[in-house]
Structure formats: C-alpha cells, structure tokens
Amino acid sequence: MILAVEDRLKEAVGAKGFSTDPSEIAPYLEEWRGKYQGHSALLLKPASTAEVSAILRICHDTGTAVVTQGGNTGLVGGQIPFQNEVLLSTKRLNKLRGLDQGGMTVTVEAGVTLAEVQRTAADKQLLFPLSLASEGSCTIGGNIATNAGGTHVLRYGMTRALVLGLEVVLADGTVLPMLRALHKDNSGYDLKQLFIGSEGTLGVITAACLRLFPRPDVCVTALAAVPSPDAAVKLLGAMQAHTGGMLSAFELMPRIALDFVTKHIEGSRDPFSAASPWYVLMEATGGAHADLTASFEDGLADAITDGMVSDAVVASSAAQAASLWKLRESVSEAQKREGASIKHDISVPVAAIPDFLAKAVPAVLTLMPGARPVSFGHLGDGNLHFNFNSPAAADDAEFLAQWDEVQQTVHDVVKEFSGSISAEHGIGAMKVGQLPRYKSHEELDAMRALKRAFDPKNILNPGKLIPPVLRL
Ligand SMILES: Cc1cc2nc3c(=O)[nH]c(=O)nc-3n(C[C@H](O)[C@H](O)[C@H](O)COP(=O)(O)OP(=O)(O)OC[C@H]3O[C@@H](n4cnc5c(N)ncnc54)[C@H](O)[C@@H]3O)c2cc1C
Numbered sequence: 108m109i110l111a112v113e114d115r116l117k118e119a120v121g122a123k124g125f126s127t128d129p130s131e132i133a134p135y136l137e138e139w140r141g142k143y144q145g146h147s148a149l150l151l152k153p154a155s156t157a158e159v160s161a162i163l164r165i166c167h168d169t170g171t172a173v174v175t176q177g178g179n180t181g182l183v184g185g186q187i188p189f190q191n192e193v194l195l196s197t198k199r200l201n202k203l204r205g206l207d208q209g210g211m212t213v214t215v216e217a218g219v220t221l222a223e224v225q226r227t228a229a230d231k232q233l234l235f236p237l238s239l240a241s242e243g244s245c246t247i248g249g250n251i252a253t254n255a256g257g258t259h260v261l262r263y264g265m266t267r268a269l270v271l272g273l274e275v276v277l278a279d280g281t282v283l284p285m286l287r288a289l290h291k292d293n294s295g296y297d298l299k300q301l302f303i304g305s306e307g308t309l310g311v312i313t314a315a316c317l318r319l320f321p322r323p324d325v326c327v328t329a330l331a332a333v334p335s336p337d338a339a340v341k342l343l344g345a346m347q348a349h350t351g352g353m354l355s356a357f358e359l360m361p362r363i364a365l366d367f368v369t370k371h372i373e374g375s376r377d378p379f380s381a382a383s384p385w386y387v388l389m390e391a392t393g394g395a396h397a398d399l400t401a402s403f404e405d406g407l408a409d410a411i412t413d414g415m416v417s418d419a420v421v422a423s424s425a426a427q428a429a430s431l432w433k434l435r436e437s438v439s440e441a442q443k444r445e446g447a448s449i450k451h452d453i454s455v456p457v458a459a460i461p462d463f464l465a466k467a468v469p470a471v472l473t474l475m476p477g478a479r480p481v482s483f484g485h486l487g488d489g490n491l492h493f494n495f496n497s498p499a500a501a502d503d504a505e506f507l508a509q510w511d512e513v514q515q516t517v518h519d520v521v522k523e524f525s526g527s528i529s530a531e532h533g534i535g536a537m538k539v540g541q542l543p544r545y546k547s548h549e550e551l552d553a554m555r556a557l558k559r560a561f562d563p564k565n566i567l568n569p570g571k572l573i574p575p576v577l578r579l
Contacts, residue, residue, distance in 0.1 A: 112169045113149060116193065119161035124199070126150045135176060135194055138187055143536070145187035147174070147194040154199040156274060156282060156313040162195060163311065163566075164280030172566050175307040177218060177249030180241040182452075183535030185306045185571050186249070192569070197248050200313055203227060211319040212271060212288045217248025217312045224317065233319040236263040236355075240436060248312045254304030256531030261487035262355040262392070263320070265531070266303065272316035273299040278309075278562040288316050301557065306533050307568040309561045323355075323392035327403045328428035331410070331419040332383030337461040338415045339387050339486055345415065346389060349406030353399060356390040357487030358435050359460075364483050367441035367496075368434050375434055378420045387486070388435045390428075438483050442496060447503035448481070449510050450494045451517050455526035457489040464491075467520040471495055471513055475506070490530040493517060518545060534572045542574045 117125045126132060127149055136145040153159045166173050172192040179186055188194050197218035204214040208231050215224055221235075221242040228235040237250060239257040249255075251273070255266045263269065272287040285299045302310050333339045336359065343357050362384050368375050393399040403421075410416040422428035442448050455463045468480050477498030484492040495513070497506035518528045518541065528545050529538055543551060551574065558565070558573050 112165065112171055115165045116149065116151060116162060119165060120151055120153050120158050124152050124154060124158060126152070132194070135179060135196060136187065138184060139180060143184040143187045145189050146191050147188040148191060150194045150196060152196050152199045156276065159195070159276045159311050159313055160280045160282055163276055163278055166193065166566050167279040167564060170564050170566065172569050174568055175311050177246030177252070178220065178241070178244040180245040181249065181253060181535060182532045183537040185253070185533060185535030185568065187536065189536065189570065195311065197246060200248070204314060206231060207288065208233070210288060212316055213319055214286065214314065214316045215247055216314045218246050221245050221247060221250055228319050229322070232322050234322045235269070235317060235319055237266055237269060247315055247317070251303050251312050251315055252305060252307050253533045256485065256488065256490065258356050258358065258485065260485060261357055267300070269318050270299065270303055270315055271318055273302055273312055274314040275302050275310040275312050278564065278567050283310070286314055286316055304533070306535060306572045308558060308572050309567065324395035325399050326390060326392045326428065327400050328390045328422040328431055329403070329407060329419050330378060330431045330434070331387045331389065331407065331416045332379055333385045333387055333416055334383070335385060335461065336464050339385060340458060340460060342387060342410050342415045343457070343487055345410055346403070346406045349402050349409070350391045350399060351402070353391045353393045354389060354487065355392045356388065358388040358484065359486035360386045360388065360435060360438060360483045361481060363479055364438045364441070364481050365434060367445050367481070368437045371441040371444040372433070372437040375437060378431070379418055381418070383417055388431060438481070442481055442494060445496050447497045447506050448494050449507065449513050450492060451514065452490070452530050452532045453493050453517065453521045453526055453528060454488065454490045454530035455521060455524040457486070459524045460486060460489060460491065463520065463524050463526070467493065467517055470516050470520055474513055474516060475509055477501070488530070536571055539570070539572060539574050
C-alpha cells in the first residue's frame with residue numbers, strides 16, 4: 108500500500124480509529140484454533156457507518172483490498188487477512204439503535220456481540236433465538252455474514268430467518284439503506300438476502316434490524332437413548348407430531364461422544380445405567396397454558412413402546428436440563444482433549460442421515476483403519492459434525508496428514524446424497540478450492556457475476572468464497 112493511501116485511511120477514522128502497532132494487531136491475525144495466521148500492517152476500527160463508507164470509498168478509488176472482521180470466531184478463515192489487506196474491525200460499531208417491544212424487533216450495529224443482543228431481548232422478556240457456543244465473542248455482523256446456524260435452527264431457522272432489515276456499505280462506499288422492520292416487502296429484489304451468508308465479499312454490514320420472539324414459559328428437555336440413527340429420525344417425526352411442532356432442538360450423539368465427555372469434562376456423568384449406541388438430546392418450548400410437558404412425556408412413552416427409544420431422562424429442573432445440555436455442548440472440547448481429529452460440517456436431507464452414515468463411515472475407515480467416528484450434531488436440520496478422532500495409539504501428525512484425502516472422500520459421499528459441504532460454517536479460505544467440485548459451474552458463474560457487479564475491483568475479502576475461474 109502506498110503511504111498516501113494509508114494516510115487517507117487514517118484520516119478517515121481519526122486517531123482512535125486505527126492501529127499500526129503489531130502487538131495490538133496480532134490477536135486479529137490468528138483465529139481461535141490457531142489454524143490460520145494472517146498478516147496486516149493496518150487495522151481500521153471505524154465507529155460509524157459514515158466512517159466505513161469513507162474507508163471503502165478510498166479503498167475502491169485506490170484498488171486497496173480489505174478484510175472485514177467481527178468477533179474473529181469464524182471457522183473457515185474468512186476473517187483473516189492473508190495478503191496484508193487492510194483489516195476492518197467492526198468492534199466499535201457497537202450501538203443499540205432501538206428496540207420495539209410490541210413489534211418485537213431490535214436494531215443493532217454490526218459489532219454488537221450475539222450475547223449482548225440475547226441479553227437486550229431478555230431484559231424485555233423477549234427472546235433472540237440464535238444460540239452458538241461462540242456467542243460471547245461473535246458479532247451480529249459476523250453471524251449475518253456467515254448466516255450462522257446453531258442449536259435452535261429447527262424451530263427458528265438460520266440467521267437469515269431472523270433478519271428483517273440491513274444497512275450495508277458497498278465496495279465503492281455507497282450506503283444501501285435497507286434497515287426496515289418489515290416482515291413483508293415485495294417491492295423488488297430482496298437485496299438484503301444477497302449479503303446474508305456473503306462472508307464479507309459483497310459489502311460491509313453496518314447494522315441490522317432483527318426479529319425477536321416471545322420468551323417461552325415452559326422448556327422440557329430430555330436425553331433419550333436410541334438404538335440407531337434410523338430410530339432417531341423416526342423419533343424426530345413422532346415427537347414433532349406429539350408436541351404440535353414445538354421441538355426447539357434435536358441433537359444426535361454417538362456413545363463415543365458421551366464416553367469422551369464423561370472422561371474429559373469435569374462434573375459430567377452418564378445419566379443412564381446401561382450404554383446405548385446413540386443418544387438424542389431433545390428440547391420443546393412453549394407457553395404455560397398448553398400442557399407441553401404432558402404431550403412431550405406421552406410422546407416419549409409411545410416412542411419407548413414402539414422401540415424407537417430404549418431409555419430416557421426428562422430433566423426435572425433447570426439445573427438438570429443444563430447438565431444434559433452440557434453433555435452435548437462439551438463434545439467438541441472433549442474431542443479436542445482426546446487427541447487429533449479430522450472434521451466436516453456437512454448437511455444432507457434429514458431422512459438421508461442413516462444412509463449417509465452407513466456409506467460415509469466405512470468409506471473413511473477404509474482410508475484410516477482404526478479411526479474413531481464421532482458423528483454428532485443438529486439431526487433436526489440434517490446437519491452433522493462428521494468427525495473422526497485418531498486411533499488411540501496413532502501419531503497425530505501422520506493422522507492429520509490424511510485430512511485432504513479423507514475430506515474429499517466424505518464430500519464425495521455428501522454429493523451423492525445431494526448434500527452440502529458446508530452446512531453452517533461457510534466456505535471462507537478453507538473450502539474455496541473445493542467448491543468447483545461440488546457446486547455447479549452455472550451456480551458458480553452466477554456467484555461470480557454478482558461479485559463483479561457489487562465489487563468490480565475485487566477489493567472485498569479477495570480469494571475467499573468465490574473460486575477463481577480455472578483456465579486450461
Ligand atoms: C466455539 C465455537 C462454536 C461455534 N459454533 C457455531 C455454530 O453452532 N453454528 C455456526 O453457524 N457457527 C458456529 N461457529 C462459527 C462462528 O462463531 C460463526 O461463524 C459466527 O457467525 C462468526 O461471527 P464473528 O463475528 O466472529 O465473525 P468473524 O469470524 O469475524 O467473520 C466471519 C466472516 O464474516 C465476515 N464478516 C464479519 N463481520 C462482517 C460484517 N459486519 N460485514 C460483512 N462481513 C463480515 C468476515 O469477513 C468473515 O468472512 C462457532 C465458532 C466457535 C469458535
């Protein structure tokens with residue numbers, strides 16, 4: 108970057124709005140797993156939409172590349188500047204712009220953390236249902252840019268379903284004023300949708316109007332022991348029918364995941380006396396007037412009679428429910444403590460999960476005999492964290508060296524089931540090279556056309572999400 112450009116950018120944000128101090132910039136350059144290490148000599152910290160607009164106008168004029176970063180919790184390297192791009196942090200875009208309690212909406216700037224939005228809603232007896240293990244650090248702008256999922260998609264949808272309006276700054280500095288609180292608006296293309304899940308490649312999101320929901324009075328949580336993934340899929344349908352569609356979470360775990368958690372996570376214990384090959388953590392929520400607990404328990408009793416469930420524990424207090432959730436939420440951490448693992452974030456149609464597992468697990472074990480399959484996740488959404496831990500006595504480095512080969516094998520099976528190689532984490536830098544193998548060239552050409560229209564100089568997050576056209 109030529110000095111004059113750097114000076115103009117610094118001037119656009121004022122003394123508090125930038126840093127060139129390597130020790131201040133360092134934490135922004137490494138993602139939480141330590142998988143990616145970036146490089147940037149200039150960190151910009153705009154505090155207003157006008158400042159973001161000024162930055163992008165200068166970058167567009169001068170062809171200067173920019174990487175936008177929210178909470179730096181992304182899992183595919185999208186937020187990391189690899190080629191000394193200017194790093195634009197949204198952390199100072201942190202204002203609550205308004206809350207409409209009756210209309211059940213909240214308008215916040217992009218750098219507000221997810222946990223803060225949840226708290227703001229809870230203070231008014233409302234619910235913002237997006238829930239991720241990274242919620243203390245990730246930002247609403249990042250959640251929208253990645254179209255984040257999490258544990259309550261089954262009931263409330265992905266982040267996309269929670270966004271009513273957006274304010275976005277385009278690559279040339281133009282502000283798109285789409286910050287409306289409308290549930291219905293067919294007055295032309297729904298442009299905001301293009302930016303949801305665009306991973307910082309089409310514009311910088313500066314504010315969002317989000318949907319809130321009534322806070323449920325009743326929450327029933329149960330852990331059910333099930334004989335197979337097939338039984339789990341049938342249980343999902345049965346419990347949705349029994350509760351009138353009130354399930355808010357339906358999470359699958361294999362026995363090995365429970366073993367890892369009880370071995371590595373302090374204070375966790377297996378609530379059953381006998382082992383089961385699979386478990387489902389279920390949650391239903393609703394209002395106090397409907398007898399949700401009774402219909403939930405009736406559904407479970409029927410499922411036991413029908414052989415879908417061999418045993419079940421229904422939480423009798425909030426503390427018990429929390430300890431059941433802890434078993435599920437600790438799987439990633441326990442897996443890490445158990446040793447090296449190769450991970451995939453895939454989705455297939457819900458009903459195809461048993462067949463997918465039956466095909467993909469043996470395919471991987473042929474490549475890595477002795478590897479330990481740990482497939483868990485959001486069964487209700489058809490989304491599995493399809494992971495493998497190294498064999499107990501294996502050399503971790505040797506095991507991890509097989510990552511690319513294993514990943515391709517898994518993703519090829521995903522393709523056979525018309526699934527997705529990224530259910531919720533995105534493409535970023537990690538999967539951009541593989542996308543052409545799994546997405547049609549017609550879809551990729553349409554994505555490239557959009558990119559050219561919104562960012563003709565390719566200054567926004569270059570090299571991420573959009574694979575270059577291969578020239579033979
Ligand atoms: C422990 C843990 C658990 C997780 N669990 C889940 C989960 O259950 N489900 C799930 O979907 N994800 C999960 N994630 C991934 C991550 O938390 C989400 O992708 C989150 O939405 C990223 O938000 P962020 O603010 O940290 O974004 P960052 O990591 O800073 O950025 C992510 C991407 O969004 C872009 N971006 C960020 N802010 C903006 C903006 N304002 N405008 C335009 N582009 C922007 C960046 O350029 C980058 O491409 C998890 C991560 C961790 C560490």
